[in-house]
Amino acid sequence: MGHAPIMSTRAITRTRWFPAVLGFGTIFAAMLAVEIFIRLGLINRFIVPLPSDILAALPRVVAEEHVLSRFLLTAAEAFSASILVTIFGVAGGVLLYQFRLLREATETWVAAVAAAPLVLIYPLYLVIFGRNATTIVVMGFTAGLAPVMLKTLEGLAGTRRVLINVGRSFNLTPWQQFWKILFPAALPTIFVGMRLGLIFALINIVGVEFLINFGGLGQLINELAERYDLAGTYAAILFVILISINVFVLTEWLERWLRPVE
Amino acid sequence: MTLPKAAPHGLRPVTVVRIAIIVVVLACWEALSASGLLYRDVVPSLLAIGKALFNLLTEPDMPVDLSWLGLQDGTKIPAIYWHLYVTFYEIAIGMLIGGLSGLVAGIALGSSRVLREAYEPLLYYLGPCPKIIFFPVMIMWFGVGPGSKVAMGAISCFFPVALNVAGGMREIDRVLIRVGRSFRANTWQMVTKIYLPAMRHPIINGIRIGLGVCLIGTLLAETKLSNSGVGFLVIQAYSLFNMPLMYALLIVLFVIAIGANALIGKFGGLDDIKRK
Numbered sequence: 001m002g003h004a005p006i007m008s009t010r011a012i013t014r015t016r017w018f019p020a021v022l023g024f025g026t027i028f029a030a031m032l033a034v035e036i037f038i039r040l041g042l043i044n045r046f047i048v049p050l051p052s053d054i055l056a057a058l059p060r061v062v063a064e065e066h067v068l069s070r071f072l073l074t075a076a077e078a079f080s081a082s083i084l085v086t087i088f089g090v091a092g093g094v095l096l097y098q099f100r101l102l103r104e105a106t107e108t109w110v111a112a113v114a115a116a117p118l119v120l121i122y123p124l125y126l127v128i129f130g131r132n133a134t135t136i137v138v139m140g141f142t143a144g145l146a147p148v149m150l151k152t153l154e155g156l157a158g159t160r161r162v163l164i165n166v167g168r169s170f171n172l173t174p175w176q177q178f179w180k181i182l183f184p185a186a187l188p189t190i191f192v193g194m195r196l197g198l199i200f201a202l203i204n205i206v207g208v209e210f211l212i213n214f215g216g217l218g219q220l221i222n223e224l225a226e227r228y229d230l231a232g233t234y235a236a237i238l239f240v241i242l243i244s245i246n247v248f249v250l251t252e253w254l255e256r257w258l259r260p261v262e
Numbered sequence: 263m264t265l266p267k268a269a270p271h272g273l274r275p276v277t278v279v280r281i282a283i284i285v286v287v288l289a290c291w292e293a294l295s296a297s298g299l300l301y302r303d304v305v306p307s308l309l310a311i312g313k314a315l316f317n318l319l320t321e322p323d324m325p326v327d328l329s330w331l332g333l334q335d336g337t338k339i340p341a342i343y344w345h346l347y348v349t350f351y352e353i354a355i356g357m358l359i360g361g362l363s364g365l366v367a368g369i370a371l372g373s374s375r376v377l378r379e380a381y382e383p384l385l386y387y388l389g390p391c392p393k394i395i396f397f398p399v400m401i402m403w404f405g406v407g408p409g410s411k412v413a414m415g416a417i418s419c420f421f422p423v424a425l426n427v428a429g430g431m432r433e434i435d436r437v438l439i440r441v442g443r444s445f446r447a448n449t450w451q452m453v454t455k456i457y458l459p460a461m462r463h464p465i466i467n468g469i470r471i472g473l474g475v476c477l478i479g480t481l482l483a484e485t486k487l488s489n490s491g492v493g494f495l496v497i498q499a500y501s502l503f504n505m506p507l508m509y510a511l512l513i514v515l516f517v518i519a520i521g522a523n524a525l526i527g528k529f530g531g532l533d534d535i536k537r538k
Contacts, residue, residue: 105280116523117515210394222398245387
């Protein structure tokens with residue numbers, strides 16, 4: 001008798017849906033608690049808006065603040081930066097792979113750049129390019145370049161010896177060796193790098209939009225905050241988070257789909 | 263792996279290439295500066311940047327009260343050190359709050375399957391979101407002073423530490439955990455005697471990534487709204503269009519950031535694992 005309830009609790013926690021329900025349930029419970037605390041006056045509603053007001057503000061923000069065009073602008077900036085990152089990052093990685101001495105001389109530098117807080121040079125780009133989309137795209141490009149270079153290099157350097165030997169035994173030219181053997185073998189790692197590059201670019205693009213108050217979704221948050229539209233600001237932040245999560249899920253899915261079967 | 267042998271003049275070819283790259287880049291910079299292709303001062307001469315860096319680090323331009331050190335009133339120090347202190351203080355507190363809460367969250371997530379499946383996806387997807395967008399909210403909660411910058415640092419640092427620790431927990435050798443259990447270790451003993459020592463590398467790696475993003479979060483917040491800190495100095499140099507000073511500040515920042523990253527990697531033993 002005494003064991004029955006414990007067993008059933010265990011059985012519930014082992015079901016597939018329980019963790020998801022617990023996760024979303026916690027968010028819901030936290031929002032409900034904040035709603036109650038604000039209504040009771042325990043939390044100042046001029047600092048934290050009612051969660052119900054935030055949800056109510058979502059459609060207003062979407063309809064009145066040109067969210068679609070803002071989203072498209074941010075997406076276009078991220079897309080342009082990603083294209084640049086892919087072209088220059090993959091080319092840079094290939095260059096470092098082909099010239100061993102160059103690689104030995106600069107790989108630690110590239111790794112240091114990848115770990116450096118590059119976004120802090122945005123005031124410099126503001127001076128060089130002005131307060132416009134170019135600054136934002138170049139910032140995204142700068143942030144995403146080093147990871148793509150490093151991942152491309154990692155992919156090429158990690159090509160299995162046996163594959164390279166197969167190419168040699170077929171007497172492939174260096175050009176053929178690269179396109180038929182090295183590049184396809186490195187592709188999965190390059191995709192990982194491209195995804196990283198896109199995420200780095202996107203984070204920096206939205207961040208710089210917010211900081212310089214120009215462009216798409218980042219600017220939306222800044223504008224609403226400056227207008228002291230609290231519910232709107234929270235709604236916009238929620239919206240940006242939802243979009244970011246969607247991009248991560250989508251790129252993750254794309255990466256898995258593009259990855260050749262091992 | 264055979265490294266190229268040293269050239270007759272004693273320098274390794276790698277060193278020669280490095281020196282050559284640095285010389286070429288500096289020469290191109292100087293040529294661009296002299297050519298006037300970009301707006302004047304956007305690419306200042308190396309001499310001007312060097313001078314600005316020297317002045318930044320040595321010119322005493324800020325009066326401070328150092329009477330407690332036995333120095334007379336009116337003593338001045340270079341302002342950068344005061345601003346570095348403010349930024350360092352904000353980052354240190356942010357790291358402490360974000361790192362500790364990340365550690366606790368990571369241990370909780372790593373030790374329970376249900377908690378992991380319920381909350382880790384939330385952290386995993388929230389982790390890469392641009393944190394700076396929370397800054398308006400942090401200003402409302404913690405004010406325009408250092409509080410909001412500390413909060414930005416703490417939020418930024420929390421996610422990588424929590425995710426690394428949670429991942430590290432799963433990698434712990436099951437035998438070690440069973441040993442702890444067979445000794446009837448309580449939760450505190452399990453954490454301090456088994457989990458933490460076994461997860462040294464993931465924790466240090468989390469702290470390293472956490473420090474990087476904490477630095478970014480704090481400094482970006484300073485550039486947006488503050489009256490002290492290195493981020494404030496950078497944006498002030500931008501407002502005054504003092505480009506040599508801006509370059510000098512960025513050099514100082516990158517040297518500190520890259521240096522801190524390398525130090526954690528070196529003393530945390532991360533370089534050793536990579537070599538294995």
